[in-house]
Amino acid sequence: MADAPQIPDETEVRARWGAFAWTAENAEKAKSIIARYPAGRQRSAVMPLLDLAQRQVGAETQTQGWLPVPVIEYVAAQLDMPYMRAYEVVTFYTMYNLVPVGRYHVQVCGTTPCLLRGSDDVMAACKNRGMTKGKTTPDGLFTLTEVECMGTCTNAPMVQINDDNFEDLDYDSMTRILEALAAGEQPKTGTQNPKRLTSDPEGGPTSLKDMVSANHDYRKEW
Amino acid sequence: MPKVTVDGVELDVPQGATVLQACELAGKEIPRFCYHERLSIAGNCRMCLVEVSPGPPKPQASCALPTAEGQVIKTDSPMVKKAREGVMEFLLINHPLDCPICDQGGECDLQDQSVAYGRGATRYDENKRAVTEKYMGPIVKTVMTRCIQCTRCVRFAEEVAGVEDIGAIGRGENMQITSYLERAVASELSGNVIDLCPVGALTSKPYAFEARPWELTKTLGIDMMDAVGTNVRIDARGRQVLRVLPRVNDDVNEEWASDKTRHHVDGLIRRRLDQPYVRKDGALQPATWAEAFEAIKAANAGASVAAIAGDMADCETMFAAKALVNALGGNLLEGRQTGLDYDVTSLSAVNFNTTIAEAENADVILLVGTNLRWEAPLINTRVRKAAWKKGAKVFGIGAETDLTYKVEWLGNDASLVAKLPKAALDALKGAERPMLIFGGGALSVPGVHGAALDLAKSVGAIKDGWNGFNVVHFSAARMGSLMLGYGLPGGIRDVVAAKPKLAFFLGADEVDFTNFADTLKVYVGHHGDKGAHAADVILPAAAWTEKDFTTVNTEGRVQRSDKAVFAPGDAREDWSIFRALADTLGVSVGFDSFDACRAAMVAVVPALGVEGLADYGWAPPKLPAKPDAREIPSPIKDFYLTNAICRASPTMNRCSEEILHGADYAEAAE
Numbered sequence: 024m025a026d027a028p029q030i031p032d033e034t035e036v037r038a039r040w041g042a043f044a045w046t047a048e049n050a051e052k053a054k055s056i057i058a059r060y061p062a063g064r065q066r067s068a069v070m071p072l073l074d075l076a077q078r079q080v081g082a083e084t085q086t087q088g089w090l091p092v093p094v095i096e097y098v099a100a101q102l103d104m105p106y107m108r109a110y111e112v113v114t115f116y117t118m119y120n121l122v123p124v125g126r127y128h129v130q131v132c133g134t135t136p137c138l139l140r141g142s143d144d145v146m147a148a149c150k151n152r153g154m155t156k157g158k159t160t161p162d163g164l165f166t167l168t169e170v171e172c173m174g175t176c177t178n179a180p181m182v183q184i185n186d187d188n189f190e191d192l193d194y195d196s197m198t199r200i201l202e203a204l205a206a207g208e209q210p211k212t213g214t215q216n217p218k219r220l221t222s223d224p225e226g227g228p229t230s231l232k233d234m235v236s237a238n239h240d241y242r243k244e245w
Numbered sequence: 246m247p248k249v250t251v252d253g254v255e256l257d258v259p260q261g262a263t264v265l266q267a268c269e270l271a272g273k274e275i276p277r278f279c280y281h282e283r284l285s286i287a288g289n290c291r292m293c294l295v296e297v298s299p300g301p302p303k304p305q306a307s308c309a310l311p312t313a314e315g316q317v318i319k320t321d322s323p324m325v326k327k328a329r330e331g332v333m334e335f336l337l338i339n340h341p342l343d344c345p346i347c348d349q350g351g352e353c354d355l356q357d358q359s360v361a362y363g364r365g366a367t368r369y370d371e372n373k374r375a376v377t378e379k380y381m382g383p384i385v386k387t388v389m390t391r392c393i394q395c396t397r398c399v400r401f402a403e404e405v406a407g408v409e410d411i412g413a414i415g416r417g418e419n420m421q422i423t424s425y426l427e428r429a430v431a432s433e434l435s436g437n438v439i440d441l442c443p444v445g446a447l448t449s450k451p452y453a454f455e456a457r458p459w460e461l462t463k464t465l466g467i468d469m470m471d472a473v474g475t476n477v478r479i480d481a482r483g484r485q486v487l488r489v490l491p492r493v494n495d496d497v498n499e500e501w502a503s504d505k506t507r508h509h510v511d512g513l514i515r516r517r518l519d520q521p522y523v524r525k526d527g528a529l530q531p532a533t534w535a536e537a538f539e540a541i542k543a544a545n546a547g548a549s550v551a552a553i554a555g556d557m558a559d560c561e562t563m564f565a566a567k568a569l570v571n572a573l574g575g576n577l578l579e580g581r582q583t584g585l586d587y588d589v590t591s592l593s594a595v596n597f598n599t600t601i602a603e604a605e606n607a608d609v610i611l612l613v614g615t616n617l618r619w620e621a622p623l624i625n626t627r628v629r630k631a632a633w634k635k636g637a638k639v640f641g642i643g644a645e646t647d648l649t650y651k652v653e654w655l656g657n658d659a660s661l662v663a664k665l666p667k668a669a670l671d672a673l674k675g676a677e678r679p680m681l682i683f684g685g686g687a688l689s690v691p692g693v694h695g696a697a698l699d700l701a702k703s704v705g706a707i708k709d710g711w712n713g714f715n716v717v718h719f720s721a722a723r724m725g726s727l728m729l730g731y732g733l734p735g736g737i738r739d740v741v742a743a744k745p746k747l748a749f750f751l752g753a754d755e756v757d758f759t760n761f762a763d764t765l766k767v768y769v770g771h772h773g774d775k776g777a778h779a780a781d782v783i784l785p786a787a788a789w790t791e792k793d794f795t796t797v798n799t800e801g802r803v804q805r806s807d808k809a810v811f812a813p814g815d816a817r818e819d820w821s822i823f824r825a826l827a828d829t830l831g832v833s834v835g836f837d838s839f840d841a842c843r844a845a846m847v848a849v850v851p852a853l854g855v856e857g858l859a860d861y862g863w864a865p866p867k868l869p870a871k872p873d874a875r876e877i878p879s880p881i882k883d884f885y886l887t888n889a890i891c892r893a894s895p896t897m898n899r900c901s902e903e904i905l906h907g908a909d910y911a912e913a914a915e
Contacts, residue, residue, distance in 0.1 A: 033426070092426065105409030107425040114414035 031122060033092065040080075040091040049079050053101070066104045069112055073098055073119055086163070087128040087185050089120035117170065124166040125159040127204050130183040134172040137180035141193060145180050148197035152205075164205055177222040178214050191216035249316040264307035264318055265293050273320045276329060276358045278336075278443045279395035280308035283499060284404055290336070290395050292358065294328040295320050304328040326362075333363040336393050339374040340444070347391065349445030351458040355393065376421055381411070382429030383899045384436045384504050385447050392422050392446035398438040405501065407629050407649025408432040422446070431904055433622045433884055436507040440490065440500075451508050451896040452488045456480075461487065464809035467796050468506040469557045469721040469789040470888070473601065473623045474798025475502050479790050479809040486510045486790045486810055496602045497802065503622040504900060505885060510790075512894030516773045518785035519814025529783065534815065538829040540782050544765040546747035548574030551740045553582060554731050555752030555770065556720035556888055559794030559806075560853055562786075562819035563722070563729050564846040565834065566749050566769070569823045572832035577745055579737050580726030582755040583880065586736030587688040588868055589727050593861040594698060595688075596724065597624070597800040598712035599680050600858065605630040607637055607680035607713065609672045612652065613662055613697065614643040614877035615684025619884040620719040621799065625649070628682075640669045643686070643877045659690040660874035662697055673704040680713040681706055685880045688716065693877075695868030707863060714865075717799055719881060724797035728850050728859070750776050751819070752786070754889050769822060771812070772889035784826075785816035788890065792818045793839060795846070801859040803852065 045053055053072055060067040073090060076098050081088025090113050099109035113119040120128070129149055133142050146169070153160050154167035175181045178190030182197070189200055189212060196215040203210040218225045233239035246257045249264075251271035258267040263286070268275050278290035288309035295307045296319040304324055319325060337359060344350045376389040394413065399422065402411040410430045415421050424430050430438075439449050461480040468475040468489065476494040480487050489510050491502035521537035522529040532540070550573045552566040558580070567578055589595060599607065604627040617625040625648060631637035632650040641652040642661050655661055655669060665673070673679045681701055687693050698714070700706075706713030718724065726732070733739040740748070741760040748761060752770035758779035768780035771788040791812040797803050812818065817825075820842045827834045836842040847854030885901035886892050902908040 105425075107409050107412040110425060111412045111414055115416045 031091070036091045037093055040093040043076075043080075043091070043094045043097050045075075046079060049075055057102070066102050066108075069098065069102055069104065069109055070116070072102065073109070073113060077119060084123070086126050087120070087124045087166070089123045117168075123159070126164050127184050128166045128168065129154065129201075130168045130170045130173070132171070132173050132175070132179070132181050132183075133169045136172075136176035140179040142180035144194040145182060145192050145197045148194045148201065152198065152201045165201070175222075178216075178219075187212040190214045191219060247312045247314045247316070249312050249314075249318060251318045252320055258312050262312050264295060264297060264305070264310045264312055264316070267312050267316075268295065268307060268318060268320055275307055275320065276362050277308060278354060278358075278393060279397060281397055281400075281441065284397060284400040284441075287396050287400065290393065291332045292329065292336070292362075294325060294332065296322050296324050329362040330364045333359055334367070334369075337363070337367065338369050339390070340393065341373065341390050343391070343445075347388070347445040348386075348448040348453055349391075349442075353445060354443035374418060379421070379423040380427040380429070381424045381447070382431075382435055383896060383903055384450055384508060385430065385439060386450040386453050387447055389421060389423075389446055391444050393444055394420055394422065395443055396422070397441040397443070398422060398447060401438055401441055402430065402432065404634075405437070405626055405629075406432040406434040407626075407633065408435075411438070429903055433503050433505070433618060434501060434626070436504045437491075437501050449488065449507075451511055455487050456482050462809070464790075464807045465492065466790065466809065467794075467798075467804045467806035468502065469559070469796065469806075470503070470505045470509060470891070471621055472718040472721050472723055472799035473498060473621050474721070474796060474802055474804050475506050475623060476804070477502060477506060479807075481790070481809045484810050484813070486513050496600070497798065497804075498623045499626075501623055501626065505887070505891060505897065508896040508900070509891045509894045511896050512772075512890040512892070513788055513790060514813075515895070516889075516893040517788075517813050517816070518771055518773055518777060518783055519812075519816055520785060521815065522777075522780075522783040524781040529777075529780070534784075534825070537782050537784060538826055541747065541765065541767055541826065542829050544747050546573070546745070546765065549743070549746040550575035551577035551579070551743070551745040551748040551764075552731075553737065553740065553748060553750050553753045553756060554578075554580035554722050554726045555582065555750065555754060555776070556722055557789060557890070558722040558726065558751040558753075559789065559792070559796050559819075560725040560729060561792075561794050561839070561842055561846060562751055562769075563726055563731060564849070565820040565823040565836075565842055566751055567729055567731070568834040568836070568845070569827055569830075569832070570749070572827060572834055573830065575745070577733070577740050577743055577748075578729075578731040579733050579740050580720075580722055580731035581736050582753050584737055584757075585685060585689050586734070586738065587694045588734075588866050589732040590866045591861065591864045592724070592727055592801070593863045594694070594714070594865045595716045595718075595727065596861055597682075597715045597717055598863070599715050600800050601627055601798075603711075604628060604680060604715075605635070607631050607676075607678050608635075609676035609678075610637055610639045610680045610682065611665075611669065611673060612639065612641045612643070612648075613681070613683045613693070614659070614687030614690070614879075615682060615717055616644070616646050616648075616879055616881065617682065617684070617717065618646065618648050619881045620684055621717050624682075624717060624799075631680075638672055640672070643684070644879060657876045658874055659687065659693050659872040659877050662687070662693050662700060662872050663870060665700070670704065673706070676704075678711050678713065679704055679706045680715060682715045682717055684717055684877075685719060686877050689880075690873055690875060690877055692869055692872035695870035696872045698865045698868060699870045701865075712863060719887070721796055721798070724799060724801055724859075725795070725853070728797060728853060729846075750780065752776065752889065769819060770889065771816065772893055774889035774892055776889070784822050785812070785814065786819045786822060787812040787816060791816075795843065795853055797853070797859065801861060803854075803856050803859055805856060 056071045057068045077088040099106045159166040181190040191214045200210045275293045277293045279287045288306045293307045294304035297305045379387045464479040466479045468477045475498040476492045477489045493500045521532045523532040523540045552570045629650045632639045639652045641654045645654045701714040748764045750768045754774045754776040766780045767782045768776045769784045790809045852859040885897045891897040
C-alpha cells in the first residue's frame with residue numbers, strides 16, 4: 024500500500040467523464056452547500072461537493088460512485104481552487120473512491136473490537152460470495168474493502184454497505200444480507216441481533232438499571 | 246520585547262519571534278527540516294524540539310512556538326538530546342541508506358543532522374517503506390523513498406512560485422509528495438525546490454550524478470539570463486561549469502533563482518566559438534586571430550564604425566568596444582537590438598525605481614505590457630508577495646497571462662495608458678504606495694513612455710520615499726549599456742541609416758542582419774548562434790562565467806561577477822580582443838589590462854565603480870503622450886530560449902518543448 028492508488032487510464036477517463044456537469048437538482052444542492060460558507064471561503068465546501076459528485080457519478084453508473092479526475096477538476100474549478108488541493112482531499116479520505124466501485128461497496132471493519140467479535144467470519148462470508156479485497160466482483164455488484172474502526176464497536180462486528188450499517192453480524196447473517204442485496208432487496212439495516220434494538224445491551228440493562236424507569240440519582244451510592 | 250533565557254543566557258527578542266528564532270539570536274543551532282525562514286511554518290518534522298518552561302513537561306517544537314516573557318528555553322538538556330535522537334530515529338526509519346549513490350550526499354541536511362544529533366545506530370529491523378518516483382518535469386529528479394515529508398516543496402510551490410501543482414496525497418504512512426497527476430511542474434521557479442529539499446528526494450535532473458559538492462570550485466557571480474541580476478554561485482570542476490545556484494541577497498533574488506538561471510549551464514559547453522572565423526567566398530572559414538584582425542583592417546572603415554551590444558554583454562565589454570569605436574572616430578553605439586527607441590535622456594525614466602525589494606510593499610500595482618513571469622521571474626515573485634500575501638490590487642494592460650496572482654485585466658490596448666478606466670485610476674490615486682510597471686513591449690509602442698510618465702505624475706506615484714515608476718527590462722545588459730551611452734535617439738535604426746562600413750556585434754543575436762548587407766559584420770561572442778551565422782568575421786569571446794565583469798540590473802544595481810573558468814580553445818576575454826584589435830587598426834583604447842579597462846570605465850561612468858544602487862536622480866523628460874491604440878507586443882516568445890546560451894542548452898530546449906509546447910517526455914524519462 025505504499026503506492027498511490029492505481030488511477031484508471033487518464034485518456035479513457037477523460038473521454039468518459041470530461042463532460043461531467045451537475046444535474047439540475049444537484050446544481051441546486053451544490054449552490055446551497057456553497058452558500059453555507061462565507062464569501063471567499065467557498066473552498067470549505069469541497070468535501071460535501073465531492074461527496075455530491077461521487078453520488079451523481081454513482082447514480083449515472085448504477086454503482087456506489089467514484090471520483091474520476093475530470094470530476095474532481097470540475098468541483099475544484101467551481102470552487103476556484105487548484106486541482107491539486109482538491110485531489111489531496113480525495114486521496115486523504117477513504118470515503119472518496121479513486122477507482123470505480125461496484126453497486127454495493129462492502130466495507131468490513133477489521134479493527135480490534137470487531138476482530139475479537141468475529142469479523143473474520145464476516146470477511147469469510149464476503150470471500151465465499153466471490154469477493155476479493157480491493158476488487159469488484161465480475162458482475163459489478165460488490166466491492167470489498169477492509170476498513171479501520173467505523174465507531175460502532177458496541178455492535179461489533181459490523182460492515183458498512185453504501186450508506187447503511189449492518190451490525191452484530193456473523194457468517195450466516197452476513198451471507199443473508201449479501202444474498203438479499205444481490206437479489207435487489209433491501210435487508211434490515213442496523214443490528215442483526217433480534218434481541219437488540221440498537222446498541223442496547225442484549226437481554227436488558229446490566230448497569231444503571233434504575234435509570235430505566237426514572238432519572239435515578241446514583242451519586243449518593245458512589 | 247519579551248525577555249527570554251536560552252541555556253542560561255538572558256536576551257530580549259523581537260515581539261512575535263518564535264522560540265527557534267530566539268535560540269538563533271542566542272547563537273544556538275537548532276536542527277530543523279520543515280522550518281524555512283521564507284516559507285510558512287508547518288511544524289511537522291519535529292526536529293526543532295526544545296525544552297521550554299513554563300509549559301507542558303515535554304519537548305516543544307520551537308519553530309511554531311511564540312516566545313513569551315520570562316520563558317526559560319533549554320536546547321542542551323538531556324530531554325532535548327533524547328527528543329532529537331528519537332525524532333531522528335523515526336525520520337530514518339523509512340529513509341534509505343543510499344547516501345553513496347545520492348546526489349544530495351555532502352550537502353544533505355539529513356546526513357549532517359543525523360551525524361550531529363542522531364543515535365549513531367539503528368534499532369529498526371523491519372522492512373522499509375518504498376515509494377515510486379514521481380515525474381515533476383525536466384528539472385526536478387525525484388527519489389521519493391528518500392522523502393521525509395517536510396512539505397517545503399509544497400509550501401514553496403504554493404507560496405512563492407504560485408503554482409499549486411505540488412501536493413501531498415494519501416495519509417499516514419502512505420502520504421506521498423507528488424505533482425498533480427505526475428505532470429511537469431509548470432513553473433519557471435521549479436528548480437528552487439531542489440535547494441529547499443533537505444534530503445535527496447528532489448535533486449537536479451540535468452546535474453544528476455555529475456559531481457560531489459566537495460569537488461567543485463565555487464565562484465560568486467551575477468546571472469546574465471535576465472535583468473534581475475540574480476546573485477549566484479558558479480560551481481565548476483576543472484574547466485566546466487557544472488551548476489549554478491542562487492545565493493542569498495534579500496535586495497535582489499532573496500534566495501531563489503529561475504530555472505533558466507540554474508540550468509542554462511549545459512549550453513556553455515555546446516556550440517561554442519573556440520576559434521576565429523573569416524567569411525571567404527561566402528562561407529565562414531577557420532582563421533587565426535591575425536587573419537581575422539587583418540580582415541577587419543582590410544575593410545578600411547575609418548570612422549564609419551558601429552557597436553551593437555547583445556543582451557548578455559557586460560559593462561567592461563561594452564566599454565572596451567566603445568573605447569575602440571571612439572578611438573576610430575565613430576560614435577554609433579546601440580544596445581536595443583530589436584529596434585526599441587524609447588527616450589534615454591534620463592535613465593530614471595527607464596529604471597525600476599521602486600527597487601525589487603520594495604516592490605513587495607506596493608498596495609496598488611499596474612502592469613503594462615509585461616509578462617512579468619517571463620521577463621523577470623523574481624520580480625514577479627515580489628509582486629505576487631504584494632498581491633497574494635499583503636492583498637495589493639493588481640491591474641494589467643496587455644495580453645492576458647497567468648501571472649500566478651489575481652490581475653484585473655483592462656484590455657490589450659496601449660492607448661489605455663493615457664485613459665485608464667475610472668476604477669483603476671481611482672485605485673491608483675487612492676493608493677499609499679502605487680506602483681506602475683512597464684515592460685519593454687509597452688515602451689515599443691510610440692507614445693506609451695510619455696503617457697506612462699504623465700500617469701505616474703497624475704496618480705502621485707512619485708512622493709517622498711517612494712518612486713512608483715518602473716520599467717522592467719529583460720536584457721541583463723540594458724541598464725549598463727544605457728549608462729555607457731549605448732542608446733541612440735532612433736535606436737538601431739540610426740545605426741542602419743548611418744550605413745557603417747564596420748560593425749561589432751557584442752553577442753548580439755536578435756538583430757535584423759539583413760539591414761547590414763553592406764557592412765563588415767564582426768561578431769564578438771561565444772556561441773554559434775544567429776549572430777555568428779550572419780557574421781563576416783567571428784572573434785571568439787568569453788561567456789559570462791569565463792570573465793570578471795560588472796553588470797547593472799533593471800533597478801540600476803551595479804554588481805560584479807567573478808571568473809569561474811577559462812574560455813574554451815582560442816577564445817579570449819572580450820576586453821583583450823578590442824585591446825589587441827586596436828593595435829592592428831593603429832589606434833589606442835587607453836588600457837592594457839582588465840583592471841585598467843575597468844578603471845577607465847569607472848573614470849567615464851563613476852557610478853559603475855560603486856557596487857549597489859546607482860542614483861539616476863528623478864528627472865523625467867517631457868515626451869509625446871498620445872499612445873497609439875494598438876496591441877502591445879510581447880518581446881519574449883519563449884521563456885526558455887531567449888539567448889544564445891539557452892538555445893544551445895539541451896535542458897532549456899527540453900523545458901521549452903515540454904512545458905511550453907506540451908511535448909511528452911514523461912515516458913522517455915523512465
